[in-house]
Amino acid sequence: MRPPSIEVRGIRKRFGGVRALDGVDLRVEPGEFHALVGENGAGKSTLAKCMLGINAIDEGNMLVDGTLWSAGDPRLARQHGIGMVFQHFTLIPSMTIAENLSLPRPGLPAIIRWKEERERLRAFFANAPFQVDLDARISELSAGQKQKVEILKELYLGTKFLMLDEPTSVLTPDEAEEVLIRLRAMVNRGDLSVLLITHKFREVMKYADRVTVLRKGRTAGARSVSATCPEELAGMMMGETRTIEVVERDAKVGGPVVFAVAGLRTRGDKGVDVLHDLSLEVRAGEILGVAGISGNGQRELVEVIAGQRPYHQGRISVNGERYVPERECMQRLGIYVLPEVPLRNAAVPGMTVAENIALRQFDRPPFTHNGLLSYAAIRRAGAELINRFSVSPPSPDLPIETLSGGNVQRAILARELGGQEIRVLVAANPCFGLDFGAAAFIHNRLVDARNRGAAVLLISEDLDELLDLADRIVVMSAGRIVHESIRSQADQVEIGRHMAGHAAG
Amino acid sequence: MQADVAMEEWGVVLGVAAGAVRGSIPYLFVSLGECLTEKSGKINLGMEGVLLMGAMTAFAVSDQSGSPWLGLLAAAIVGAMLGAVHAGLTRFPKVNDVAAGIAMILFGSGLAFFFGKQFVAPMAPQLPLIDLGSWSASPAIHSALRISPLFFCGIALGFALHFVFQRTRWGLRVRAAGDDPLAARSIGIPVDRIRMTATVAGAGLAAVGGAHMTLYFPGIWSEGISGGQGLMAVALVIFARWNPLRCVAAALLFGGAQALGPSLQAAGQAGYYHLFNASPYVLTLALMALTCSRHGGVSGAPGALGRNG
Numbered sequence: 001m002r003p004p005s006i007e008v009r010g011i012r013k014r015f016g017g018v019r020a021l022d023g024v025d026l027r028v029e030p031g032e033f034h035a036l037v038g039e040n041g042a043g044k045s046t047l048a049k050c051m052l053g054i055n056a057i058d059e060g061n062m063l064v065d066g067t068l069w070s071a072g073d074p075r076l077a078r079q080h081g082i083g084m085v086f087q088h089f090t091l092i093p094s095m096t097i098a099e100n101l102s103l104p105r106p107g108l109p110a111i112i113r114w115k116e117e118r119e120r121l122r123a124f125f126a127n128a129p130f131q132v133d134l135d136a137r138i139s140e141l142s143a144g145q146k147q148k149v150e151i152l153k154e155l156y157l158g159t160k161f162l163m164l165d166e167p168t169s170v171l172t173p174d175e176a177e178e179v180l181i182r183l184r185a186m187v188n189r190g191d192l193s194v195l196l197i198t199h200k201f202r203e204v205m206k207y208a209d210r211v212t213v214l215r216k217g218r219t220a221g222a223r224s225v226s227a228t229c230p231e232e233l234a235g236m237m238m239g240e241t242r243t244i245e246v247v248e249r250d251a252k253v254g255g256p257v258v259f260a261v262a263g264l265r266t267r268g269d270k271g272v273d274v275l276h277d278l279s280l281e282v283r284a285g286e287i288l289g290v291a292g293i294s295g296n297g298q299r300e301l302v303e304v305i306a307g308q309r310p311y312h313q314g315r316i317s318v319n320g321e322r323y324v325p326e327r328e329c330m331q332r333l334g335i336y337v338l339p340e341v342p343l344r345n346a347a348v349p350g351m352t353v354a355e356n357i358a359l360r361q362f363d364r365p366p367f368t369h370n371g372l373l374s375y376a377a378i379r380r381a382g383a384e385l386i387n388r389f390s391v392s393p394p395s396p397d398l399p400i401e402t403l404s405g406g407n408v409q410r411a412i413l414a415r416e417l418g419g420q421e422i423r424v425l426v427a428a429n430p431c432f433g434l435d436f437g438a439a440a441f442i443h444n445r446l447v448d449a450r451n452r453g454a455a456v457l458l459i460s461e462d463l464d465e466l467l468d469l470a471d472r473i474v475v476m477s478a479g480r481i482v483h484e485s486i487r488s489q490a491d492q493v494e495i496g497r498h499m500a501g502h503a504a505g
Numbered sequence: 506m507q508a509d510v511a512m513e514e515w516g517v518v519l520g521v522a523a524g525a526v527r528g529s530i531p532y533l534f535v536s537l538g539e540c541l542t543e544k545s546g547k548i549n550l551g552m553e554g555v556l557l558m559g560a561m562t563a564f565a566v567s568d569q570s571g572s573p574w575l576g577l578l579a580a581a582i583v584g585a586m587l588g589a590v591h592a593g594l595t596r597f598p599k600v601n602d603v604a605a606g607i608a609m610i611l612f613g614s615g616l617a618f619f620f621g622k623q624f625v626a627p628m629a630p631q632l633p634l635i636d637l638g639s640w641s642a643s644p645a646i647h648s649a650l651r652i653s654p655l656f657f658c659g660i661a662l663g664f665a666l667h668f669v670f671q672r673t674r675w676g677l678r679v680r681a682a683g684d685d686p687l688a689a690r691s692i693g694i695p696v697d698r699i700r701m702t703a704t705v706a707g708a709g710l711a712a713v714g715g716a717h718m719t720l721y722f723p724g725i726w727s728e729g730i731s732g733g734q735g736l737m738a739v740a741l742v743i744f745a746r747w748n749p750l751r752c753v754a755a756a757l758l759f760g761g762a763q764a765l766g767p768s769l770q771a772a773g774q775a776g777y778y779h780l781f782n783a784s785p786y787v788l789t790l791a792l793m794a795l796t797c798s799r800h801g802g803v804s805g806a807p808g809a810l811g812r813n814g
Contacts, residue, residue, distance in 0.1 A: 090688045092681045092688055094680065095680065095684070099677060103674075112672050112677070
């Protein structure tokens, strides 16, 4: 079976009062590697889900091999060879790879004969793009391996038109490379068409044949990759009118060491050590980037600094003074934290935006007089910061949980960077899942804090972000710092190898 | 003299072994039923209520109809109905499994006590026993080897359930629903329906364990008949790490612990037998303390256990 040609014309889709798709055209030829780019909320994922039949299409047509097709059921789409790898994993953690591949297979008999199933799998793996251990449990796999199994599952189920929703966001650079190269090879052989949803222009330019740009639910244009450039694509994504402010980095080199972690050990959720003698130092006016695949102790490190997790050995200090992760000490030493998933780690979801912004300062003037809170002062200060940090919707009275992820991030950023003198700023994956514009805003604030002399510890899974912002990059692997390089000498390949843990010894 | 002491010890061992076989039956059925339920992601603490309702129903139907097999069937049906109530209640996202389960304990036992009032005195027809000891001249061995057919059914059920979880499409779907309902839905598994079926079947099985308590010697119904075995069997599933074969082994262990007190008493050790009667409860506590680590749950638990929605 050859890959089908897929075309959508004038697709519209509403969710309540919101127009998610407002006239999208897209055409993917058989055996084409097609990229779909656009800002967050431009409708990329919605479009893919409409094509798969998870979301019903309100208006417009979809054609498969030139004939009109009304998607309505993912199972029907599967019969026509249309499949998708989602951002969230759809594998059952406690099951083996063999069980995960066989379970969704149509025609799986009620009593499973594993010998036959394995025979079938072996035949499939003779031509599969990746090889895996069929008896490995999903819960033992890294994110990268899981992503491969997701792709294998689609191929095993006979998908010929494969949509991938930001598949490389959980992968190391090496893994991303491998996955895309293998898919590209399948496309070249004519076995597969790919629709790749991505944020990364590098991937578009390197792997795709054609690219379609979405802006605010509409097709902003389609280009042949050989006839376009990232600047043109960025312009199409954001519209011509908007420009992005860039805060320049001061050229001055770092000052004295402000923030120091020495010999830190802590236990993870399962009771085993996840940080082993971790030491690092951040200087004034410096951004120290911590690279690493998630699950190597980064989350626990941030939790220790934020006071969410106890540690049983080591020392954290600011300007030589021992740091105790309690409110009073944080304030005195000027240490501020922007953790990942701020709604869970840095906010009280049911409280208003203004109250959340006041959490660091609420018990001192002007917010408290004679032991009584002044809500007027809290609202006023909140409204001012909401304005300065462009939190949307611009109301201090909404519960913070009603805001979008990017705006929760902004509100917390407003609290942490709002006024006080910052000596240390710790940020963990601050732009995860944010679009272009929002990410640029946050990057600028980080560089701004650095330029004003703060010691910034930036922990990120996005290597491009670190290469962009950090003065020094260290790599964290299995709870240790395993590599360090300064900005001018940072080598993406070298860092990637250390991230993957391949450079031991 | 020496021979007497040896006889006595031998008697205790034999008593414990026979007691393990007899006493393990409720544990077997309840724990296997709970194992099935929990594999699908639901917790049914109401098993204590199911056990009592099963015991009472089996007794009543056996007494009225004269057929213990009919009593057994009726118990399974009533148990399944209680399971359906539990699954129906906890189908809604904000209903907590544990809270609903506690309510079901009270509901089930209250219902059993209410309808059971009139059956407190008499003795109902009992299930026939399989006589494996007729070769022996010793009456002790002879009586120890008269075994309820339910024992063999329970053991077979353990192996059957193991087969279901490993080798059948439905079993894989149950595991998927219990481990990651979101992922299960994305590959087209009807999670709610699977969980309902598993909970209903699990409670039906547990009720058979209850039926054994009244359809086996001495075959009377009393309100204190279960003594918390339904709850202990739920704890036993955790100890068995959600594995049906380990459930069988653990049920035998608990049955044996339960027989320790009565056996010692029969052998003339009157002094401490009350203390030994408490051994299943002590065992439960000890096993819980051993298997639940301080840092994050027990390995092998279904990923979405007790989480709805």
